Amino acid sequence: MESKVIDKMISIVGKDYVIDDIEQKMSYFYDEIEHTMRPKANEDSIVVKPKDTDEISMIMKYANKNNLTVVIRGGGTGLSGACTPIRESIILSTERFNKIIEIDEDNMVAVLEAGVTLFQLLEELGKYEGTGFPVHPGDEGAQIGGMAVTNAGGARAVKHGVMRKHIQGMEVVLPNGEVLELGGKLLKNNAGYNLMQLIIGSEGTLAVVTKVVLKIYPKDKYSATIVAPFKNFNDASNAVLQILKSGVTPLAVEYQDKHLFVETAKMLGTEWQANEGNADLMIIISEKTEDLLYETCRQINDICIKNNSYETLFAGKKSEQDELLLIRSQHYEYIKDIIGHSFDTAVPVADIPAYLKDLKDLANEYNTFTNITAHIADGNIHSDIVLVDGEMPNYAEELKERIFKTCFKYNGTITGEHGIGKLRKKDLKLQKSETEINLMKGIKKLFDPNNILNPGTIFD
Amino acid sequence: MESKVIDKMISIVGKDYVIDDIEQKMSYFYDEIEHTMRPKANEDSIVVKPKDTDEISMIMKYANKNNLTVVIRGGGTGLSGACTPIRESIILSTERFNKIIEIDEDNMVAVLEAGVTLFQLLEELGKYEGTGFPVHPGDEGAQIGGMAVTNAGGARAVKHGVMRKHIQGMEVVLPNGEVLELGGKLLKNNAGYNLMQLIIGSEGTLAVVTKVVLKIYPKDKYSATIVAPFKNFNDASNAVLQILKSGVTPLAVEYQDKHLFVETAKMLGTEWQANEGNADLMIIISEKTEDLLYETCRQINDICIKNNSYETLFAGKKSEQDELLLIRSQHYEYIKDIIGHSFDTAVPVADIPAYLKDLKDLANEYNTFTNITAHIADGNIHSDIVLVDGEMPNYAEELKERIFKTCFKYNGTITGEHGIGKLRKKDLKLQKSETEINLMKGIKKLFDPNNILNPGTIFD
Numbered sequence: 035m036e037s038k039v040i041d042k043m044i045s046i047v048g049k050d051y052v053i054d055d056i057e058q059k060m061s062y063f064y065d066e067i068e069h070t071m072r073p074k075a076n077e078d079s080i081v082v083k084p085k086d087t088d089e090i091s092m093i094m095k096y097a098n099k100n101n102l103t104v105v106i107r108g109g110g111t112g113l114s115g116a117c118t119p120i121r122e123s124i125i126l127s128t129e130r131f132n133k134i135i136e137i138d139e140d141n142m143v144a145v146l147e148a149g150v151t152l153f154q155l156l157e158e159l160g161k162y163e164g165t166g167f168p169v170h171p172g173d174e175g176a177q178i179g180g181m182a183v184t185n186a187g188g189a190r191a192v193k194h195g196v197m198r199k200h201i202q203g204m205e206v207v208l209p210n211g212e213v214l215e216l217g218g219k220l221l222k223n224n225a226g227y228n229l230m231q232l233i234i235g236s237e238g239t240l241a242v243v244t245k246v247v248l249k250i251y252p253k254d255k256y257s258a259t260i261v262a263p264f265k266n267f268n269d270a271s272n273a274v275l276q277i278l279k280s281g282v283t284p285l286a287v288e289y290q291d292k293h294l295f296v297e298t299a300k301m302l303g304t305e306w307q308a309n310e311g312n313a314d315l316m317i318i319i320s321e322k323t324e325d326l327l328y329e330t331c332r333q334i335n336d337i338c339i340k341n342n343s344y345e346t347l348f349a350g351k352k353s354e355q356d357e358l359l360l361i362r363s364q365h366y367e368y369i370k371d372i373i374g375h376s377f378d379t380a381v382p383v384a385d386i387p388a389y390l391k392d393l394k395d396l397a398n399e400y401n402t403f404t405n406i407t408a409h410i411a412d413g414n415i416h417s418d419i420v421l422v423d424g425e426m427p428n429y430a431e432e433l434k435e436r437i438f439k440t441c442f443k444y445n446g447t448i449t450g451e452h453g454i455g456k457l458r459k460k461d462l463k464l465q466k467s468e469t470e471i472n473l474m475k476g477i478k479k480l481f482d483p484n485n486i487l488n489p490g491t492i493f494d
Numbered sequence: 495m496e497s498k499v500i501d502k503m504i505s506i507v508g509k510d511y512v513i514d515d516i517e518q519k520m521s522y523f524y525d526e527i528e529h530t531m532r533p534k535a536n537e538d539s540i541v542v543k544p545k546d547t548d549e550i551s552m553i554m555k556y557a558n559k560n561n562l563t564v565v566i567r568g569g570g571t572g573l574s575g576a577c578t579p580i581r582e583s584i585i586l587s588t589e590r591f592n593k594i595i596e597i598d599e600d601n602m603v604a605v606l607e608a609g610v611t612l613f614q615l616l617e618e619l620g621k622y623e624g625t626g627f628p629v630h631p632g633d634e635g636a637q638i639g640g641m642a643v644t645n646a647g648g649a650r651a652v653k654h655g656v657m658r659k660h661i662q663g664m665e666v667v668l669p670n671g672e673v674l675e676l677g678g679k680l681l682k683n684n685a686g687y688n689l690m691q692l693i694i695g696s697e698g699t700l701a702v703v704t705k706v707v708l709k710i711y712p713k714d715k716y717s718a719t720i721v722a723p724f725k726n727f728n729d730a731s732n733a734v735l736q737i738l739k740s741g742v743t744p745l746a747v748e749y750q751d752k753h754l755f756v757e758t759a760k761m762l763g764t765e766w767q768a769n770e771g772n773a774d775l776m777i778i779i780s781e782k783t784e785d786l787l788y789e790t791c792r793q794i795n796d797i798c799i800k801n802n803s804y805e806t807l808f809a810g811k812k813s814e815q816d817e818l819l820l821i822r823s824q825h826y827e828y829i830k831d832i833i834g835h836s837f838d839t840a841v842p843v844a845d846i847p848a849y850l851k852d853l854k855d856l857a858n859e860y861n862t863f864t865n866i867t868a869h870i871a872d873g874n875i876h877s878d879i880v881l882v883d884g885e886m887p888n889y890a891e892e893l894k895e896r897i898f899k900t901c902f903k904y905n906g907t908i909t910g911e912h913g914i915g916k917l918r919k920k921d922l923k924l925q926k927s928e929t930e931i932n933l934m935k936g937i938k939k940l941f942d943p944n945n946i947l948n949p950g951t952i953f954d
Binding site: 138139140141142143164184185187191195196198199208212214216218219220221222223224225226227228229231232234235236240252253275278279280281282322326380381382383384409412413414445446447448449450451452453454458462465466467469470471473474476477478480481492493 | 624647655674694695700712713735739926927953
């Protein structure tokens with residue numbers, strides 16, 4: 035990076051908060067995407083750590099005037115490479131921008147700087163009796179700003195939906211440095227086009243989100259986890275559809291290929307208790323009262339049994355539930371060394387059985403296999419292309435395209451929750467018409483005429 | 495309208511579906527806005543009633559090529575004049591576009607043509623045991639397309655939120671006639687900028703919505719209504735905040751000035767049962783089981799009593815509940831002849847007591863009064879400026895602006911649910927920065943470069 039840019043950045047945020055040392059800045063280049071998939075960072079980029087909206091505004095103004103690329107970096111927990119600077123960039127890290135401005139219990143909202151982590155938020159809400167925030171993308175190092183611009187999802191979307199449903203207001207800095215207040219503590223607000231909804235999911239390409247007004251909720255105090263083992267996937271899937279129709283709503287319904295449960299448990303020095311069957315559902319239930327919890331569990335259990343499940347396992351104690359959740363979340367450690375490419379497709383939930391069969395058939399056709407974990411009640415499937423002798427197989431691109439085409443057969447999407455980032459921009463063209471992509475590009479140009487904000491994300 | 499345009503329209507939709515007779519087309523000019531507030535329709539406009547997406551696409555293509563104005567008309571139940579053609583226009587009525595394409599119980603979605611009315615949808619869902627759709631803007635003549643583009647709200651938003659939360663997919667026709675599919679039956683979908691969210695709330699200015707994929711839900715089977723009379727509004731308001739924090743969520747919490755309940759009941763030949771107090775809440779509760787219903791009622795009742803309510807009235811029978819709801823909904827008949835201007839402001843729910851006091855004080859200052867009805871748990875207030883001797887008072891404009899400024903003091907919005915339409919476009923500039931409005935205008939230009947679609951709505 036040119037020294038005059040570095041000097042300017044130092045003049046705005048102070049010497050301690052501009053990083054040009056390669057060792058130090060290295061950890062700001064990538065997100066949690068697999069090494070085999072990640073875009074290459076431009077190492078001439080520098081890291082700048084503003085402390086407030088004013089500093090961000092000054093940085094953007096200068097960058098815009100001088101056509102400098104700015105890439106925003108939140109918690110770095112993304113899975114699509116959006117925060118990797120592929121051009122020489124100012125990496126704008128929001129880590130110092132982490133004040134919990136207000137927990138407003140009367141309006142049941144939290145006002146947060148973008149760099150507040152999910153962990154920080156949940157810890158703070160713990161001090162207010164009975165309040166919580168439901169969206170949980172898995173990694174509590176995720177920052178609220180990042181969760182907003184990626185419209186984060188996660189397992190709990192079954193009951194609570196994705197981030198979009200919980201954001202009431204935002205402060206953003208436009209690429210030209212102007213500050214906009216969008217929405218607020220309002221539950222109803224229909225004044226003109228909703229620019230905030232457009233920025234949610236825009237992956238840091240339209241504006242820098244600096245503050246978020248987030249709805250908080252009375253917390254469900256009681257939870258339990260049911261493991262329901264089914265003979266086959268169709269039965270498991272039918273149970274899911276009937277649960278969703280029944281009127282009882284679980285917090286999460288997770289599916290994983292049996293071997294992932296079994297082997298991950300082994301890796302963790304424990305044992306997967308569901309011996310029977312080939313298709314296990316992990317159903318997490320949370321309710322406000324104990325009575326309600328048991329009633330919901332009873333109903334879900336009945337539905338599973340009616341759909342030919344083997345005897346279900348019930349975990350009511352926190353320690354038991356935590357162990358199950360650990361097995362669910364740590365499966366990645368078990369498979370990560372063999373993953374070449376991982377998918378985040380989503381299809382209508384009723385099409386899951388057919389889609390899963392297609393995925394397995396496709397893998398067979400290439401003499402390989404795929405590991406499937408799914409937020410099954412959301413229709414959101416994570417599958418993969420596995421490495422062959424540690425190398426990306428030569429059929430990878432072809433198989434990827436066939437998987438997407440299979441997904442489109444069910445009117446699915448190439449990304450349910452991880453976003454396009456730099457990883458899927460070519461694939462986006464398979465899903466969207468030129469007209470729609472051109473409208474998106476027009477919007478990008480409107481917000482960011484000089485294309486300085488995270489270019490090469492979503493589209494080139 | 496030029497005869498060659500009429501001929502072209504006839505060639506597209508057929509002779510029976512183009513209306514140029516003034517008597518007949520008159521009923522297509524206005525929505526349900528008060529006569530004192532409504533914009534003047536251009537009577538040279540014609541009504542065209544296409545039957546499907548193809549015909550709509552052909553109409554738009556022709557209009558775009560020839561710079562003809564098109565105004566979409568749904569159920570005509572709006573309250574902001576958006577559907578009134580202020581220029582010579584083709585009024586595109588969606589009334590024939592009213593097929594329920596699919597009730598998909600597996601995915602729990604309804605796929606609907608835009609002209610399907612809420613009445614039609616609810617009637618159809620009645621045939622599927624236990625399914626329902628929760629958003630209810632009051633008038634069941636509202637069409638789904640209109641409800642989508644206005645992001646309709648209504649009383650039940652307390653429990654279920656507004657339309658935006660329930661729309662999963664759309665088919666739209668762009669002003670140039672191109673057809674776009676947005677979203678689908680997907681619960682998670684993060685593929686690029688969410689144009690659908692932008693179209694929701696755009697009031698027919700960006701695209702013609704032709705189909706909507708709507709989430710449907712297991713229906714709450716049990717309901718009850720509590721009327722809680724409070725000595726004063728502050729107590730009532732505190733009760734509302736505590737209910738919202740408690741974790742039990744009523745379907746609706748409605749407030750009306752006491753005299754509106756009393757006089758409307760009288761007008762309907764009955765009597766308002768809550769004699770004591772000056773501030774009555776009507777709290778509607780719906781739950782999936784009878785046990786849960788009574789438990790929720792008990793908790794809400796306790797909170798009301800704790801906040802000094804007089805003895806609450808409980809209506810459990812459908813007929814009793816219907817009577818209460820009728821009194822709530824018919825108040826408008828009681829006051830409609832004296833209303834000069836009606837408001838739809840919203841503020842953070844905790845600011846309602848202060849804001850209401852300000853509204854009453856302002857009215858006093860002008861030696862007048864205001865009728866207040868509120869979706870109080872949403873922070874959404876409907877107040878009014880009353881006529882003086884049947885005429886709009888000369889202070890109306892001044893008072894209106896002062897009411898908006900008061901609303902902004904609480905970071906409120908000029909419209910919680912009714913939208914900007916043609917009524918509030920001047921006022922929008924009071925609320926939004928020039929930068930934000932310019933971004934909106936840029937988006938309009940991107941979708942509709944020739945400004946043919948409902949011009950003069952939201953902004954000029």
